[in-house]
Amino acid sequence: MNELKPATRYTSTSLHEAVKLRLDEPGSFSQGVVPHTIPQFFAEVCEKYPELPALEWETPGAGVDGWTTLNYRGYQKQVEQAALMLLSVGLEERSSLGILAFNCPEWFFAELGALRAGAVVAGIYPSNSAEAVYHVLATGESTVCVVDDAQQMAKLRAIKKRLPRLKAVIQLHGPFGNFVDQEPGYFSWQNLQERTFSKELKEELKAREGRVYANECAMLIFTSGTVGFPKAVMLSHDNIIFEGKSAKAFLENMIIGSERLVSYLPLSHVAAQITDLMFGLICAGCVTFADKDALKGTLIKTFRKARPTAIFGVPRVFEKMQERLVAAEAKANPLSRLLLALARASVAEYRTTLIEGKTPSMSESVKYWLASRLVKRIREIIGLDHCRYILTGSAPVSVEVKQFFLSLDMPLGECYGMSESGGIVSMNVGNQMSNLHSAGPTMKGLTIKVQDSDGSGQGEILMRGRTIFMGYLGLREKTEEVIKEDGWLHSGDLGYIDPKGNLVISGRLKELIITAGGENIPPVQIEDLIKKELPCVSNVLLVGDHRKYLTVLLSLKTKSDATTGIPLDALREETVEWLRDLDIHETSLSSLLNIPSDLRLPNDAAAVSAALDIIAEPKLLEALEEGIKRANKNAISNAQRVQKFALIPHEFSLATGELGPTLKIRRSIVHDKYAKVIDLLYK
CATH class of the missing domain: 3.40.50.12780 (ANL, N-terminal domain)
Known part of the structure; x- marks a missing residue:
């Protein structure tokens, strides 16, 4: 184990500064976990379980069933090659490696390779705009970025000139533009992987790894905010390993070498980093990578x-x-x-x-x-x-x-x-x-x-x-x-x-609704009460900040496009059945709400226009109102009772912008989008 890097504070806001670790926290568990760097821990697992399967992914034409399996010995070799590749194209110590890609084995190779080379990893959501990608790379002081495909490469081409520290962009999957492997600073992963690197570069890698400390930053997680660009959360090697070991100790009957995990949630999020990469290592388990359409139906x-x-x-x-x-x-x-x-x-x-x-x-x-x-x-x-x-x-x-x-x-x-x-x-x-x-x-x-x-x-x-x-x-x-x-x-x-x-x-302080009467109200509790009473409803969004009373926006459950995630016009079966009980026999949202089906969601303006034009079946409105009244009976106070509601013309989704990358409701976005609809509820 490397000695801890000297530090004077328990917090840091610089990639070049270490922190003191709270090794004196009460309890035998904390005191029993010795600080390690992630590269040290990775090497220990690979050397102890070289023949166990580590990673698995679909590879058309490979093997008997079109899948490739890599054991821990091969995993370690791939990570070393990735580390050398990144060094060769200019990855600097204490800079970050940006990774703009969907989950794949190369994500793990690049991440662990960068950590061996003394760098920091900064994951980027594939759905991010070019400007949001720029924010991550500029904030994280990135010197190299790995991108998934031509679509993501286009974002880097648009911003690279504004990033003077960014020396190289590496594309994982084709099709490749004619500039890749031709113009300076643009590389394909495959060509770099086939290179043989010098003894001097290997010695440099070893020297760098010896300068990595458990109390230094290993990872940047960009929190998805509702307003403005997200902040970069700095997690140390010790933070991440301790979290994984704490989870392993909590879960009973986890068997070393027998656990199987599936990687499909964005690796730019802390949850996937812990449950996929770190927990996979701690259990010496096998991680299977889902494809890009996992959340659209292939999971x-x-x-x-x-x-x-x-x-x-x-x-x-x-x-x-x-x-x-x-x-x-x-x-x-x-x-x-x-x-x-x-x-x-x-x-x-x-x-x-x-x-x-x-x-x-x-x-x-x-x-x-x-x-x-x-x-x-x-x-x-x-x-x-x-x-x-x-x-x-x-x-x-x-x-x-x-x-x-x-x-x-x-x-x-x-x-x-x-x-x-x-x-x-x-x-x-x-x-x-x-x-x-x-x-x-x-x-x-x-x-x-x-x-x-x-x-x-x-x-x-x-x-x-x-x-x-x-x-x-x-x-x-x-x-x-x-x-x-x-x-x-x-x-x-x-x-x-x-x-x-x-x-x-029970809620979030910043999401608290403070009514005009000064009542503090956590919206999630009330939204859940209404969902419970109305199984036809997909989304409930409580409104009432600085208002005299509470109102809600409701969306009904519809099907969604398996490829794009865009909400469709067809109602889900449970909604259709619920409507039948009301003697309503519509099967599409547009006919139920009397709005043109092609004007529900081409853009925000069209969605708002459709919401303002909704003329719903009276029996539907009456049933929704009765459901809200039943929910109101469980309200803690009169101020927490919902007085009015409005229907909106489609479910919330990532594709239409109401949900963030981790599928949380972006409340301020919805408020701004449907401001005209909300205003009508207070007239």
Whole structure:
């Protein structure tokens, strides 16, 4: 182990400055984890398990089934070659390597190679605009950038002249422009990979690796803000490794060499870095890479191939999965639907009994044994029959979704964390699960407390431990706003700790709606109440900041294009069935709302115009109003009751801009987009 780099502070806002580590945190777990650099840890795993499968990806024409598998020995060789490639094109120490690509093995090779060469990794969302890419590369002091394909290369061509430190751009996949491998500073990954490098360059790599320290920055995670460009969260080698080991200690029965993971969430997000790359190493597991269309419908195909033993997904992933399963179930014959409904009810009853800490009765156990055989077939169809841990986080997940997967014998374990905390800080999963509404107990080696709690115990969530980030790159004041001298990270999230020690998330300070009467209202709670009462509704967005009363925007559930993710006009099966109960027999949103189907969403102006022209069936409006009234009965106070609502002409989506890269609602974007619609609710 390299000695720690001398440091005088626990925070840093520079790539050239190390931090002090909180090695004296209470508890034997923290004190038992020795600081390592990621390259050191990677080498240990590769040398200990050289023959175990490490990475797997689809390669047309390869092997028997078109897939390539790489063991840990080969993984280590690929990373060394990548490190030499990056050195040869000018990657500087303590600069960053930008990676603008969808998940693939080269992402891992480039990342681990850059860390060996003493650099920092800065992932970039493939959906980012050229200007957003420029922000990441300029902020991160990038000297090399790896891009996915010609589409991403075009973004770099547009901004490269404005980045004087950027020496090289490396393209992974074709088609390649005629300037690649011809003009200075533009390379193809394949050509670089075929090069043989000198002994001097290999010695330089070894020397650089010897100058990498566990208390230095290893990674920049750019937080997705709703206004302006995101800040760069600096995570150290120790932050990342400690987070992975804490997660491994929390999850029971993880078997070294036997775990299988699927990489599909953006690797520019901290969750994928921990669950895919780091957790894969800690378990010496095999990571299978999904294709670019994973979130548009091909993910189940990858699950069927990989048969993962653990997965992490944002709530929207599981909502989409639920929609597909419900749609498939609706097409089955009546007897099959009845049997499945009975089986799911028995499984849910048995699982709920266990979660409540009770012992199931003999009849419950027998019914569960029989029912589980039937629902197992569904898990096999979607490739999750071997999955022991199914984790979700990054955004609120409804109880309805949790109950659906519980009935399929796949309890969703909710996690809580943030980029600044280095990933997950609490987890409600496995034998620790005692309810369906919390984010579970705190991870090992971390401490959570609630500050300035109100009469109900709710307040801001604070956390402390070795996973807490170093600081925001170049932003000392912003860093000092969230990390205080006593080491506590102020999350900006609201919650409380229940009697069993579980963390319950109730909202976000910055998302708090403050009414004209001065009432502080967390929107997520109210939005979830309405969703529960109205199964036809996809999105609920609460409005009321500095207003006299609360209103909501509602979108109905429709299908979406599997390729583009754009919401379609066709209603989902569950919406159609809900409408039938109202004696409404429309199957398209445009006919239901009496708007032209081709004017729903070509652009923001068209969507707003369509929203203003909606003339919905009175029976529909009456049913929606009744659902909101039922939700209002559970409101904490009169000020938290919704008074009016408006329908909008399509679901929120990434493609139409209302959702960010991690599928969270971009509230300010929606407010601005539908400002005219909102104003009408207050007249």
